[in-house]
Amino acid sequence: MNVELTELARRFGRNQAVAGVSLQAGPGVYGLLGPNGAGKTSLLRMMATVLPPSSGKMRLLGRDPGNHTQRREVRRRLGYLPQTLGYYPGFTVAEFVEYFALLKDMPPGQVPRAVATAVERVGLGDKGRAKLKTLSGGMLRRAGIAQAIVNRPDLLLLDEPTAGLDPEQRVTFRALLREIGEQATVVVSTHLVEDVGAACTEVALMDRGRVVFHGTPGELTARGEGSGAAGDAPLERGYSAVLAAARS
């Protein structure tokens, strides 16, 4: 198992952002669904080791991120795309990806090829020398994905990765996720159910800091059948049905 969470919680003052989440995940693509404020981003940040949990246990890639040495090892094999992507406008695409490749302690000899591969995989091969400040929002997002995958991570955490991508790019991106998920654990946090349906093998639905559903997209769809819940697609109806049940 690459991800083992046991009663993981996080509090911000009086706000219980994550209220005891338990999950296990091996290789594959896992969707993290939920309405705004459900705690998805906080959970993802804890898994990215940038936010310490308030309580609970977490093991990532067989290691305890609470231990400094083991946390560094986790980060070497981690790829992370936050919800709000910060960047240095003066860097080119290639420099941006290379910068994070170096920060991830990739062997220097492997960096140039890894950067080129990552940039190609996200479809920015012809924009490698373009400065980030000249890119559109979707291209920036893809540059962010490139830095997340440059080190061929064993654990890839993506928060709203398809924001700003056009439909064609989203299709390509989902194929990329499936490819990466064959060997690594990919956790995708999104509120776009179609992304989950197309790419994920398992999905967890969060609401108010808790996991209210954990199963396959097909099982989520089944929850919506005959429930009368709102939604334009079967997965959306399943999503609405589970939320309604959790809140009743």
Add this chain to the structure above:
Amino acid sequence: MTAATAHQAPAAPAAPQLATTGARLAWLYLVSRRIPAAAGLLGALGALLWIALAGHWNITGGPAARLVIPLVIETGAAGIIAVAGHGPFGETERATGRWLPWLRLGSTLALTGAAFAVLAAGATGGALPGGVPALLRDLAGITGTGLLAAAAIGGSFGWAGPMGYLLITEGALATGWGTPWIWPGRPAGDLGGALCAGAMFAAGLAAVTVAGVRSTRSRTALE
């Protein structure tokens, strides 16, 4: 609401509501520019001026030398005013209605006034060369250089204008350069120095009011 009423213009808000809304808008604008924090920093500079005058902090030299440390403090205030105009919203804000120039004008004047007030209070610590009239003139002029710099090269670098002016002034004072454009070197009641400082402030104020502070951030990551 029915379809018939949907397209009727809303009733004009009452005057008290307008005033409340205006105050609310102004406050939000000030907060977005971190002007409360800027005011706090200006207060600290006022305290520093008081300490400098009470402690007779003077660089070695004649009357011109005694100007330098108060000038440095005034320049610090001008640098803070210059960067405070920098907004985080970029084009999103520029694509709004008519209030933005008034907000820029009002906030700049308010912050400059606040800077003058705290520095004047700080000047009670001792004998400020030229007194409060010179303080007003010098602060206004140097602030003008900062506003012009912010309009030209961006709010993040607006501080470079006052600092550059300070360096030129320091060299000019040492060599006895008498041009009115080096207004800190002129007597407090000197008309030429006052006009030049006033012109600089007016130019800077006009620039940031009409054009705004140049944004070095073309867009946010998720636009």
Add this chain to the structure above:
Amino acid sequence: MTTATAPARPARAARRLPAPPSFLRLCWIELRRSPMPLILPLIALLFWFDSYRPSTTQAPLYPLVTFWNLGQGHTIIDFGPFVAGMSAWIGSRDGRRNTVDLVSATPRPRWAAQLAAWASAAAWAVAGYLACIGVTFALYAHRGVAGSPPWWWVAVGACAVLAFSAAGFTAGTLLPNRFAAPIAAFGGFLVMMMSSQAGFADRSGWALILPSNSNGNFQADSGILYPWLPDLPIARTMFFAGITVAAISVAGLPAAAGGRRLRMTAAALTAAGLATTGTAVGLASTARLSAHGMVIPALHDAASDRLTSYTPVCTGTGFRVCVNPAYRRYLADTAAALAPAVASVAGLPGAPVRAVQGPAVYDSADGGGGQPVTISGSPPVLSVPLGAWSFLPGINGFSTGPDSVGAFRQSVWLLFGQAFVGAGHGPGTPAQQAVQAALLQRLGVPFADQPGLLGSIELTSGHPEPLPGPVAAAAGRLAALPAATRHAWLATHLAALRAGDVPLSQLP
């Protein structure tokens, strides 16, 4: 195995250079994209105005042209605050650009990424500083400035730029918002101005470490007759190096900077930096005045005290005057000034047979009017400390206009007269004053002008008063005598006069 079956030689594998370490690659990216170069054109403009332009009003000698910009730290004032402000802006980058999470989620400690950003910014800043200095020295060379450049002081400036950069950068990491840059720039200016306030006029003690304390640390003949004394610059280099290490290490102290071991290393480096700075201050406080500059005993190299050997340039005929080649342009005027003075005492005991340039004595004061000449040796040789004189013909010192040849000559005559009568540094006995005044009057300086002349070359403190009545009367009588009579009286009484044994009443 036959040649037919011998295995083909393998193609030589393409040689690949080993990949540079990751940190260097990080630095390379940062170097290429650092915003520090954006501020360098403004700094260069200000450098021209504040550091180069004033130096063009000085006589073309390195101790004079670099007194204001390097000696009084104006190159540091030009660079330091702006570098501090820009470095603060760079240091606050992660906070402003919302990249804290991205950078934190990597195994390399955040401090390492910050060090790469700082190192690149500092490299640009120091390169800009050295470029400005380089262009300045090139212009000096084109202008024919004589002597050797004060390289140690250039190193002090470079270290100061590093220190401002480190302090500004760390301030930016700790205060990652829009006000970091103006606060850092303001702080840099205030520090330099306070440096000018704290110990500008000090001639001893800890204040000598301050970058704006020049106060004659630029000895007049440094780099010409004597090497530049490295003692104080070494201490200041240590001072700024210590600040640099301490400041940049502070950025490694917060929990977010890295693991415990790294933060302990940062704490140790902070302590080491502060210790280095404190040591430098301690060393500066032990500095003492020597003939050629400020000497710090623990750092002093005796070789610095030795005269720099040189081949003098001399006048061809008559009273031979020899000077250091750096003062070649003053040779003709010096010889022309000395000629009538020497002629007026020719044949008298102690009259010098030739003149050589002597080293100025360091007196740790700004400017300096005129150090006295001396006559010594057998046969008597006149030693002329040209380097100590602020009245050399042409532009020199901080005077508002060039000094005339006429004023130069009169000053030379006065100094010659003082040495010849044995008055030395002080005004001398009444008899010596009268004899000197008479000689000066015969050379062409009226009695009424002589107090002003004395004051202009600052040999006495305060404003010299006109000669007291009896002295003036005796001087007038002596000056009115026929030359032969006066000459004979001097020949008889000079030894006693120089010894101070001649009362005023004995003058004819």
